[in-house]
Amino acid sequence: MKRIQLERWSGQLLSPRTRLCCLRQWNQSTPHIGSRRLQSGIGAEVSEVLEEEESIRPIRAGEFASPPPEAAARSAKLAALHARLALPKKLPLQTMARALVDLSADPDPQFNNTALSQVGGSLISAYVSEWLLCHYPRLPMTVLFAANYAYQGPSTLTKIGKEWGVETAAYPGSEVDPGLLQFNKLTPGSKVPSLGVSTRPDYAGFYRRGISSRVVYDDEFGDQIKFPEKDTVTEPVKQPTDMAYSNFVKAVVGSIYIHAGRSAARSFVHAHILSRHLAIGSLFQFKTPVRELARLCEREEFEFPVARILSETGRHSRSPVFVVGIFSGEDKLAEGAGPNLSEARVRAAVSALKAWYLYSPGSNTRVPSEMEEMGAKPWTPVHIDMGEIIH
Structure with missing residues (x-):
């Protein structure tokens, strides 16, 4: 029976990167073998494999930390x-x-x-x-x-x-x-x-x-x-x-x-x-929505907002519902419903503020990065707001 050469057989099963690691460790563990001695016996095989692996991929520090x-x-x-x-x-x-x-x-x-x-x-x-x-x-x-x-x-x-x-x-x-x-x-x-x-x-x-x-x-x-x-x-x-x-x-x-x-x-x-x-809309948190709405109307030169009751049901029951609207002059800004007049007024003010801050020109609004494309249409300026209410 022909004897199997374990050194060459095991080297064929290892991946190129692992083979390179093992051969380097073997070479470093035998410092007495010089470059001239590697030209004979198994040293020649090691030299050939090292030259083959270095031609495929250069050596770097901290090797084998990630796949080649x-x-x-x-x-x-x-x-x-x-x-x-x-x-x-x-x-x-x-x-x-x-x-x-x-x-x-x-x-x-x-x-x-x-x-x-x-x-x-x-x-x-x-x-x-x-x-x-x-x-x-x-x-x-x-x-x-x-x-x-x-x-x-x-x-x-x-x-x-x-x-x-x-x-x-x-x-x-x-x-x-x-x-x-x-x-x-x-x-x-x-x-x-x-x-x-x-x-x-x-x-x-x-x-x-x-x-x-x-x-x-x-x-x-x-x-x-x-x-x-x-x-x-x-x-x-x-x-x-x-x-x-x-x-x-x-x-x-x-x-x-x-x-x-x-x-x-x-x-x-x-x-x-x-x-x-x-x-x-769920990201907003207002501390004083009624005051902020009043400041907004003052800045935009709107008439002072006024709350008016629109409808109600079950005032003397255990679960009443009041609907309150916020008006600026003859224009209704928003409305809100609540179990009492105060809560309904606050919800109406929050709805009015969200309607102002969530204004959008539309889904077809252009953005500046579209001008980087070839053959882009002339730029149309977008709406720029004065900013939020600071109080």
Whole structure:
């Protein structure tokens, strides 16, 4: 019986990346073998394999932290995701595989999705903000921040990523299927790491964090932007699930922008993010709606609003209903129903304020990014409101 050569047989079963790792460890463990000695016996085989692997893919520091780029072409999950999202053919599978590798899985910026997610996040923020401002030009800033978070916050992008059918890997590594989301997960019960230093110039002292300050110094959600403190020893980076999915969705948009252009990225954002229904009216919270309505009518030079009872039923029963209307001169602004006259008046004032702030020119309103397309029609200025009532 012919004897099997175990060294060559085991090497054929290993993947190219794993074979390279094993051969490097063998070569480092035998430093007494010089380059001349490698030309004979098994050393020649090792030298040939190393030259073959280095010709396929260059060596990098921290190798084997994520799947090699050449494994993307053999991933059925990755090809199915590419087809399911109807991504442009210009977008290669290798870039899609990189979009699935989080910073916590592979710290090498050439192989993770940090740069792609930064580009995609900026594009999503720009397209969502211009859509909200052009379709709802009278929204208060607090409601605009909340609407931005509802459309592109980490929770929303996590739901979108899961709806795409993307699954997470148990642990990142070179043997993981490139079609799985790879990140270093937080252990159950561990505290989410918080960032320490704020970017505000007056963070150390007393400051008033008002609406204007949030617009200037904070992010698109009105939250403080913080960075890790310097000269601090931190543990290996671990990522919450919602942030990993959020970075992946942003990286997909950034990949589309890089390979297919702005028009394809904008269409993708409108199809997957802005197409979702959001009840913006439920984001309002008024403290003194009657006073705010009076200030609004004064600013717009309307007649002072007056509440008038329109109808009632069961005044002396256990469940009466009163319908009150708010009038500015002869024009009825809104009406509201309640169990007493005071509640009905407040609800009518809230309805009048929502009718003012939720004004929209229509669904066919153009946005500035449409002018980037070839052959775009001349720009028509959109409605710009004076702003919210400050009291």
